[in-house]
Amino acid sequence: MKHPLVDVHGVLLTQNVSRFQEASCSRHRGRDHLPLIHSTGHQCRALAATMQINASTSNLMATSTPYYPKDAFSINSGASHHLTGNVQLFDQGSLVNFNDTLKVGNAYDMNIVARGSISHRRNLTLPDVRYVPGLGVNVVSVALLDAMDYDVLFSMHGCLVKERLGGEVVGKATLLDGLYMVDYLRIPLDRSCLPDYETVEAALRLW
Structure with a gap:
């Protein structure tokens, strides 16, 4: 044949x-x-x-598996703030003193000593990042992105970060070993958190 x-x-x-x-x-x-x-x-x-x-x-x-450096960020739904333990990641002159406490699971507390912005990295622009000395991970908070009026859309392979109003995609992460590793994320440094409902309601009562 x-x-x-x-x-x-x-x-x-x-x-x-x-x-x-x-x-x-x-x-x-x-x-x-x-x-x-x-x-x-x-x-x-x-x-x-x-x-x-x-x-x-x-x-x-x-x-085909992306390579992520040790100082890469991951998107985390359990974090209340953007966090890092690497002071060298911050933009020069952006750090300001900030005293707060970070509860790490149910084990112990860690001190938040400052906050600042990160914009000099090729794939990351992120305001209001808390500096926690000794923290071994770099985290982008889903809750804080939500407060900044962004939606995080999860899938079986990763997630997208989109503008809630315009729908523009501003970030992407790949799911790797249970972590959503940031491929890129660009949040304007002047982007601030929207006031929550309780704050608005209290202001209206005072008015």
């Missing part, structure tokens, strides 16, 4: 399947040889093209 084969130039070929398989598996005793060493040039080119495609696909699969 004849089967079509296509060479690297797109030329349709026909080749006897049994002869093709026999040639593909041919070896000389005592010394290995490359497959199809006795076949035609068209067959060799077709096989070489297939091998290159398979190799390229294999490499793509092996390197």
